[in-house]
């Protein structure tokens with residue numbers, strides 16, 4: 001009898017204490033924001049050395065957090081890069097090698113997306129009690145089963161394709177004129193889409209300020225079409241080339257809206273305990289006679305595996321957990337974001353899910369002095385690449401493998417494969433073993449896209465910033 005009373009008191013005590021403990025735990029969990037730029041040139045931000053474009057808000061995020069000097073994405077174009085970002089797995093391990101454009105008739109739209117059995121970051125954070133919002137570009141499949149609301153997001157303001165007109169959409173519009181789809185309100189007509197996305201991000205934060213949230217702010221800026229407001233164009237009226245002038249204005253407007261997101265977090269005292277990652281989904285496109293993006297000091301472009309295609313501006317800011325002004329110079333990948341966020345939210349990812357990304361937080365804060373990635377590998381349609389320490393090998397179908405030492409040749413100008421044949425053979429074998437371990441691609445882009453890549457490897461690139469103006 002006495003024992004039963006003790007037990008009863010103990011149970012009552014636990015019933016009182018457990019909810020309070022859970023509330024305290026919840027209080028300590030950070031919010032998460034990914035701010036993704038689209039096709040941003042590596043050298044087109046203040047903090048990455050631009051002499052022309054001013055980005056005070058993005059620079060402030062970099063100054064208040066950690067800058068990844070060697071931050072990579074897993075593909076040099078939008079769709080596969082985002083598939084990696086959203087899953088923490090290298091997308092070629094589930095056949096998502098290409099942009100989701102089915103221009104070859106034998107491929108079925110029902111397979112063009114992240115396979116439904118693979119968890120997304122939103123699935124994982126949702127299970128940990130987070131409310132998840134996607135504002136902007138998705139580009140991870142059109143079929144109903146690939147819709148972001150089926151992939152873990154609770155709220156969306158989105159369109160399915162790879163880009164969007166900046167000033168308008170049409171009710172029956174296709175492609176870049178697609179209507180905006182939103183599940184929490186009737187979308188207003190587009191004013192300037194970068195501002196509209198900023199509005200929705202601010203609104204999301206305001207409505208969910210008392211919950212744990214994950215906001216995926218998926219800007220299409222500064223992806224084509226090159227369209228800016230008259231007001232912003234005036235800021236760069238001194239730049240003669242119209243495409244470059246418009247692009248600068250677009251990056252400026254992106255920066256303004258990054259500032260609005262940060263201000264809203266500060267307004268609700270959420271900034272200190274929000275992990276904000278800023279990055280681009282791939283490098284700046286460098287094509288035609290007068291390219292408008294600058295990846296300096298990197299060589300290459302969107303669409304290829306030279307550094308200019310895959311090394312991106314990449315920062316992580318979390319005042320409560322990461323020292324301001326830090327730089328981290330070891331290899332880091334966009335694939336690391338999912339496992340890092342899940343770990344910081346108190347979750348676990350079972351080993352059988354075979355993540356390629358790792359929780360980088362212990363590396364950033366100094367608890368782990370090792371390397372998050374002893375090597376890093378890429379496969380993109382006709383090309384493949386492997387990075388080991390300072391060495392990078394690139395494999396193409398029409399020439400011998402190329403080897404660069406990035407420590408003293410960040411612009412990959414000196415192919416030293418001839419002088420390091422044993423290393424080349426070893427790296428080629430490691431890359432080949434991985435390559436054949438990946439499944440067959442689920443679908444392919446047409447030949448023109450693949451041919452275009454070869455031409456981009458042979459192009460001349462601007463490796464230094466222009467003089468001011």
Ligand code: CA
Nearest residue numbers: 038039078281
């Ligand atoms: Ca892109």
